[in-house]
Amino acid sequence: MRLNRETLSRVPGAVYKPRFDPALLKPGIVHLGCGNFHRAHQATATQAAIGAEGQDGLNWGIVSATMRHPELAIRLREQDNLYTLLTREPGGTVASIIGALTETVFAGDEHAALTERIADPQTRIVTLTVTATGYYLTAADRLDPAAPAIRDDLAADIPRTAPGILATALALIRKRRGTPPVILCCDNVSHNGQTLRQAVMDFAALRGADALAGWIGSTVQFPDTMVDRIVPVSTADDPDDARLLLGGLEDQAPISAEPWFQWIIGPFDGPRPRWEAHPGTRFVSDVGVFERAKLQMLNGTHMLLAYTGALAGLGTISEAVCDLALGHIAARFMRDEQTADVDLPAKILDSYTQDLIVRFRNPGIVHEADRVGRNGSAKMATRIIRPMRSNIEAGRPVPGATLLIASWIRWFALHEQEALEISLSDPRADTLRQICASARNDHRAQAEAFLAMEDIFGPPLPDHDRQVTGIARLLRALTEKPVPAVLRELSDL
Ligand code: CS2
Numbered sequence: 001m002r003l004n005r006e007t008l009s010r011v012p013g014a015v016y017k018p019r020f021d022p023a024l025l026k027p028g029i030v031h032l033g034c035g036n037f038h039r040a041h042q043a044t045a046t047q048a049a050i051g052a053e054g055q056d057g058l059n060w061g062i063v064s065a066t067m068r069h070p071e072l073a074i075r076l077r078e079q080d081n082l083y084t085l086l087t088r089e090p091g092g093t094v095a096s097i098i099g100a101l102t103e104t105v106f107a108g109d110e111h112a113a114l115t116e117r118i119a120d121p122q123t124r125i126v127t128l129t130v131t132a133t134g135y136y137l138t139a140a141d142r143l144d145p146a147a148p149a150i151r152d153d154l155a156a157d158i159p160r161t162a163p164g165i166l167a168t169a170l171a172l173i174r175k176r177r178g179t180p181p182v183i184l185c186c187d188n189v190s191h192n193g194q195t196l197r198q199a200v201m202d203f204a205a206l207r208g209a210d211a212l213a214g215w216i217g218s219t220v221q222f223p224d225t226m227v228d229r230i231v232p233v234s235t236a237d238d239p240d241d242a243r244l245l246l247g248g249l250e251d252q253a254p255i256s257a258e259p260w261f262q263w264i265i266g267p268f269d270g271p272r273p274r275w276e277a278h279p280g281t282r283f284v285s286d287v288g289v290f291e292r293a294k295l296q297m298l299n300g301t302h303m304l305l306a307y308t309g310a311l312a313g314l315g316t317i318s319e320a321v322c323d324l325a326l327g328h329i330a331a332r333f334m335r336d337e338q339t340a341d342v343d344l345p346a347k348i349l350d351s352y353t354q355d356l357i358v359r360f361r362n363p364g365i366v367h368e369a370d371r372v373g374r375n376g377s378a379k380m381a382t383r384i385i386r387p388m389r390s391n392i393e394a395g396r397p398v399p400g401a402t403l404l405i406a407s408w409i410r411w412f413a414l415h416e417q418e419a420l421e422i423s424l425s426d427p428r429a430d431t432l433r434q435i436c437a438s439a440r441n442d443h444r445a446q447a448e449a450f451l452a453m454e455d456i457f458g459p460p461l462p463d464h465d466r467q468v469t470g471i472a473r474l475l476r477a478l479t480e481k482p483v484p485a486v487l488r489e490l491s492d493l
Contacts, residue, residue: 007249030126031128034104053277081104200216232256
């Protein structure tokens with residue numbers, strides 16, 4: 001028997017359930033990017049808000065569009081868009097049924113319908129989680145007109161990218177003299193609201209619609225947000241665990257997440273769900289410092305653990321951080337290098353570091369290195385190079401960032417030789433692999449050619465030559481010596 005609205009009453013009492021009848025929900029939000037993160041984050045907070053608001057809350061159902069996984073939309077529809085969230089506490093698992101989605105659609109099938117749904121006056125908010133690569137940005141955070149998907153979208157009637165879909169829907173709203181929805185980017189992108197606004201304006205301008213671009217800039221709200229919850233890819237255990245906790249009901253789309261939840265949202269004018277009913281949600285006047293701390297300390301250190309950990313045979317974040325040497329290097333990197341320009345008192349930075357390390361250790365969260373490591377070229381500038389540049393300018397050492405970049409290059413070198421044991425996914429993979437192939441065994445040339453890619457790293461780092469030498473030296477060590485031995489040396493343990 002499957003989980004659905006009819007069988008919801010059979011779910012055991014110990015499982016958290018929506019405090020409303022999901023059949024009564026009406027859509028007020030359109031979401032782009034119905035992945036695990038969305039389902040464990042915004043959908044969960046929206047469910048809490050709906051439950052807290054009684055009758056009015058029922059206007060905040062979500063139409064969620066998956067950009068890449070038509071089969072997920074089918075699976076969710078088969079269970080009336082209900083699914084199980086398995087919260088992996090270090091001491092056990094808690095199950096909750098999430099019923100905030102009124103509909104799941106595949107963006108690829110229904111693009112025209114999607115822009116109409118966004119333009120529908122009932123839609124007051126559009127949220128997005130399409131990952132940093134889904135915005136097609138240059139290193140300077142402008143829309144990249146040379147990205148093939150953007151080139152296609154500019155020529156197409158029916159757009160497929162998030163900036164294209166939003167620009168098209170906003171054009172419809174403007175034509176109809178409607179009120180635009182508030183657009184809430186929930187991806188790990190620096191100044192994510194402002195950046196998305198610029199990308200959508202760039203899209204409109206590239207289409208020759210300068211008046212539309214101006215209207216978007218002056219009329220549409222794009223608050224910045226900071227989102228935080230570690231949500232891994234689903235594992236084979238998830239459906240079994242869900243069946244057990246649901247008293248035998250089958251769920252074909254369960255997800256796992258850590259207990260931690262944070263959603264910091266900038267100034268927002270207009271109707272919205274009472275998201276602050278979910279612990280960890282806050283509305284603030286400036287998201288900047290939260291965003292910087294999170295992107296650099298959490299996401300940046302995740303990258304180090306993923307790239308360097310995988311080379312040492314440590315395939316998940318928890319394995320990597322529990323390794324004595326790498327765990328020590330990572331904690332030092334997080335606290336000493338990645339706090340650059342994070343304007344918070346030392347005590348808060350200490351306790352945030354401690355919390356993060358505990359979260360990373362959670363054995364119930366299987367956060368694979370290849371997953372965290374994907375799309376590094378789109379993550380490098382904000383998460384790593386921004387603090388690194390500032391540290392070098394201030395004369396502070398950057399051993400962690402140097403190790404991270406060397407490890408990342410090593411992934412492509414191994415991949416090029418078909419010796420990388422995990423999968424590598426990156427929009428610039430071909431070029432980067434090619435660099436390693438044409439400079440095989442020449443570590444300095446590899447380091448030089450990588451750093452010369454300004455669309456990834458931005459303008460040359462201060463003291464450029466010294467950075468190249470440092471990266472090349474570590475690249476050689478990672479190539480010639482057993483990686484655990486290199487880490488032991490670097491950790492000073
Ligand atoms: C990770 C994030 O894959 C990655 O880039 O660092 O998905 C991370 O788990 C989340 O941002 C946590 O909030």
